[in-house]
Amino acid sequence: MVELCASCTSLGVDIISVESIPDNGIAVLYSMPQCVWRINVDIPEEANQNLSFGATERWWEQTDLTKLIISNNKLQSLTDDLRLLPALTVLDIHDNQLTSLPSAIRELANLQKLNISHNKLKILPEEITNLRNLKCLYLQHNELICISEGFEQLSSLEDLDLSNNRLTTVPASFSSLSSLVRLNLSSNQLKSLPAEINRMKRLKHLDCNSNLLETIPPELAAMESLELLYLRRNKLRFLPEFPSCSLLKELHVGENQIEMLEAEHLKHLNSILVLDLRDNKLKSVPDEIILLHSLERLDLSNNDISSLPYSLGNLHLKFLALEGNPLRTIRREIINKGTQEVLKYLQSKIKDDGPSQRDSATETAMTLPSESRVNIHAIITLKMLDYSDKQATLIPDEVFDAVKSNIITSVNFSKNQICEIPKRMVELKETVSDVNLSFNKLSSISLELCMLQKLTFLDLRFKMLPEVLYRIFTLETILISNNQVGSVDPQKMKMMENLTTLDLQNNDLLQIPPELGNCVNLRTLLLDGNPFRVPRAAILMKGTAAILEYLRDRIPT
Template sequence: MSRHGRAVAAPGRDLRAGFRHDRGDGGAVVPQGLLKAARKSGQLNLSGRELSEVPQMVWRINLDLPEEANQNHSFNASERWWEQTDLTKLIISNNKLQSLSDDLRLLPALTILDMHDNLLTSLPCAIGELENLQKLNVSHNKLNILPEELTKLRNLKGLFLQYNELTCIPEGFGQLHRLEDLDLSNNRLTAVPASFSSLSNLMRLNLASNQMKNLPAEITRIKKLKHLDCTSNYLETIPSELACMESLELLYLRRNKLRFLPEFPSCILLKELHVGENQIEMLGAEHLQHLQSIHVLDLRDNKLKSIPDEITLLQALERLDLTNNDISSLPHTLGNLPRLQFLALEGNPLRTIRRELLNKGTQEVLKYLRSKIKADTANQNDTPTETAMTLPSQSRVNTHAMMTLKLLDYSEKQTALIPEEVFDAVGSNAITSINFSKNHLNEIPKRNNLLASLPEEMEALTKLQTINLSFNRFKTFPSVLYRLRTLETILLSNNQVGSVDPVQLKQMDRLATLDLQNNDLLHIPPELGNCVSLRTLLLEGNPFRIPRAAILAKGTDAVLEYLRDRIPT
């Protein structure tokens, strides 16, 4: 007899029986070998097995005598079933489950429960007994109500309920004090509980694609909130207190009914503001003066008629989208924004910028605007003066050094800006060294287009947050960047990078934006999906086949989720 009182099988029983596909409850097929492996690893993946219900053997995996214990052979040290590991991770996604048994309480050690893409209309009350649960994914189901018992999961850090049919949220949600990531997008919510203000550790809240007409002011008391997405609702206004959320870094308000841009008196950390596809008519200095950390400003598809000169206050701005507004002219000073890499102007009745110039791209438009500043200055002084944008003569650029020494020398000019004509003079010469010494530069010129590697000494830049290496000649991801754990933004588009290391990227827990557009990536490693800190991942323009363009179009969260689902188990 076994320790559970079961008779040991008679001699001659088929020793392979424990590894066959045995049928559980409801005709479900679960390989015994998979269950055996799960007892060792504590992880069980039953994704995509056409399950209409979870077999009883799964719920009782740590209780019942395993099949292999009945075999008439001795176990080595690695096969001692009585030394099994409690199941901590269960994936039953991409099946046909319509309900779950209360027997899930028999897996109290679970820390991860993934049930996305099923047909669940409700969750059992017993889910509240999984007191060790840290991540619960029930996205892409048919939930129309949540049990109050869900609020007992006090160790929960990630809760994913997107793409369901929820109309309300239990008031007790405020008890989930350890919750860091909450996704309620693509439901039917008209409001969220005021108790959300008690979610003291919440950093990411996604309320996109619901039916909300307003946000409770209490939501602004979530002190650690960094990412708030309210895209595709019916918001006409937002609480003024929202502007005072000092931790907020990414704010998505696209596709609503806003008529005014909120004023941000103290959001010194706000890096991305997306208010496209609203009804905003006016942009004033009061809306811009405190957005000095902003990297991305999306104002597309509104009713703006002008852009104020105060746009130059946004010294950190990298992307400005003004597509489809009513703008007839731009302030010339826009050309002086030092970090601006992307400027979208299509769909505006611009009178001063020709379409063929717009078609040449951002840098040509900015160059044109800077030239107009020069013209304005010359007109004011009645006498033309040489500026940093004056076309350099051949004597100012050492062409001999470029051809023989592969050196671009523009030193001792006492200038604060390297003219673009200096880079144009490079032509087809292969440059390996640059000398810009003894000038007044306050940043690395953006248009070098020459870098193929970074010095290891950069590891000493222990406070670096943003690096822009776009339009260069990198063939590999610079290894030194992996060691700069303070980096929040890496722009590496338009290079020749062939691969990235997802394991090292995951360790960069502050990395929020990674731009790898227009490189030579033939393969996107599924493990990249584990980089949960990423809020913006840009992969378009690479030759890989998977993920498909339709997945990329759904945005960063969808891409990461897709990649995570493809991680081998």
């Protein structure tokens, strides 16, 4: 089925969508209808008829077309008739088979958003540099091997996605994109970044995952607006220092070859919330980790760490991952109990002259007789409702009653015997973002979970992927490894546009549906330990981008 939709307003037709819609008996466009190009030129039949129209009804006299969506078709080229739509502010042609763009694109002077992702472009026409009002440019999943000369002239550009191409270098002139806020260079073949990148004074989000970077230019530290930095799956041996990045909130450097973490790497990360150091070669963690007062999530899994500084126990962590380290100072049974038990253990080992303020608060809170089974300290200090490892079949009302007027952002009911989601979880719907329900006896999930408006992280253990998960569109992470899941629905999963991490390791998947490759927002897809035969292990080892590309190539046409 092909949809040709004209949305009319009191000002007239301002958007046309000519988009292939997935359905039984798919129909697609191989060329553009001429009537679309000429919609601003040709006088419609009704205008020549002897009919009485009011001023607001004569749409052909009112508004030129401003938005054109022709995605999900099989267009191999566009004609220079594109110049007949000079008022366009949005042009969306993603998921086609374009190998080039017409030179007439230079005449779309009003264009603000251009989406050419998922095509077959090897080069960009120089004419694209004429689009001085362009704010969003999406070029991911093409075959680009270089960036066009004069690209830096796109001075209004705020959002640029060049991920999943074949770029080997980023020109120094790129730094002239002074308005850029978000830059995605992931899944290319970059071996270095230009030192001049520090001139991007407004850049907040920089994604360089899955490249060949061995070093990071020290000038990167001068990017004072940077908030999110992704450097996963590269070849870094050293963690860069960030003396100026006081606003940095997330630093992802997992799956590299970093051997050392020192105080100099940490002391200026005043605002850091997430620090991902998994799958490196770290042997120790410095005591200065305590300087990261805002840190909420710390991933140290799969390193060579044999001991942890006791000061780590004074951080207000929501999540601490330690699996895959040869730790000798913490018993495995404590690690298995989860983040809060590890922190409590480390804190108990801190030797001071007297109890710290935090220790005193814990001692006082935990002596409340009416709430002796509830971790009040976690509620007040960590904004966490923790009732884990109790082997309880129900979560007592006193646990929820203890919340009172406190804001709760994290819930940990893991390691119990509950068979259904507590109904009173709905009381936390406006604030809770992290929920851990792992190691229970859940066989299904109630719809109440959909009411958690800010849920972004959910840890479960299941025999099947619950249907309700597909309806939680805010989810960013699903960890459902070590279960007996036999299938997933790729069509429903594609609708989960915020999902970036899907862990399906060690399940019973006999086959991986090729359509799962359409879930292009996934940054981490883990499939090891399942009985399927394809994709082969060699593909899995290449990482998420390679897996998704492999699956997409096998979608039946």
